[in-house]
Amino acid sequence: MQQSKEEHYLALLKTFMESQSDLITNIKELIKEKDVDLEGFKKQILNLLQLDFQGQKLLYTAQMRITNELKEFNSKKLPHIKVYKLKYDDCLLNHILIIIMKGKNGTPYQDGNYSFILKFPENFPFAAPSFKSLIPIKHPHIYPNQRLCTPTINEYYEIQQYSLLELLQSWYEILHREPNMLSLANSEAAEHYDDEFIKLQAQFLSNDNPILKLFKIYDQEEDEVEDYVMSF
Numbered sequence: 001m002q003q004s005k006e007e008h009y010l011a012l013l014k015t016f017m018e019s020q021s022d023l024i025t026n027i028k029e030l031i032k033e034k035d036v037d038l039e040g041f042k043k044q045i046l047n048l049l050q051l052d053f054q055g056q057k058l059l060y061t062a063q064m065r066i067t068n069e070l071k072e073f074n075s076k077k078l079p080h081i082k083v084y085k086l087k088y089d090d091c092l093l094n095h096i097l098i099i100i101m102k103g104k105n106g107t108p109y110q111d112g113n114y115s116f117i118l119k120f121p122e123n124f125p126f127a128a129p130s131f132k133s134l135i136p137i138k139h140p141h142i143y144p145n146q147r148l149c150t151p152t153i154n155e156y157y158e159i160q161q162y163s164l165l166e167l168l169q170s171w172y173e174i175l176h177r178e179p180n181m182l183s184l185a186n187s188e189a190a191e192h193y194d195d196e197f198i199k200l201q202a203q204f205l206s207n208d209n210p211i212l213k214l215f216k217i218y219d220q221e222e223d224e225v226e227d228y229v230m231s232f
Helices: 005-018 022-030 037-047 060-077 164-176 187-192 195-204 210-214
Strands: 081-088 093-104 112-119 130-133 230-232
Touching: 005 022, 005 037, 022 187, 037 210, 060 081, 060 093, 060 130, 060 164, 060 195, 081 164
Parallel strands: 081 230
Antiparallel strands: 081 093, 093 112, 112 130
């Protein structure tokens, strides 16, 4: 039976997620299929990206910590980093934040929408949140499972060491800077990581990405409030 355009895209995406070879060809093939409608394939997308949006009851201290740090972050009104809350199955989740970082103008990252998911454990801040890429990306400091390699979240995580603002600003700089060859999360991606490869990834992560469209955040204006609720 012939594959639908959507099924073909999912097959390409699965190859991209699993394969560390022919990275440039894989990205180009995904870009070609940018006009697919994945609305009916949400569960497959979630499974493929290993995303779990099930509700979780946070301790009161965790909720207060997150609320206060969101207030601090929002007060800075950073144009290049947006933080969104998530609504899933008509339920507003308080343990998940979606982060959208816009690539710096005048760099190969320009026009890219780099999307991340920050998930807080029940006993936060006594345990570290998980931080991973929402949309697949090949980057020297992102593991193949899309977990971010960042010094702000590691096995030595301390309660008061970093605020949400500091965590996001730190990752934004890591995303754009030259790879640290002594601390690589994806050596295959590092081998390809020149300006042309970065531009190709930015194109893949632009507003045309079918996965990004599912989250209904690609058309938000810069002056929209940062707690825009997404329905997935």
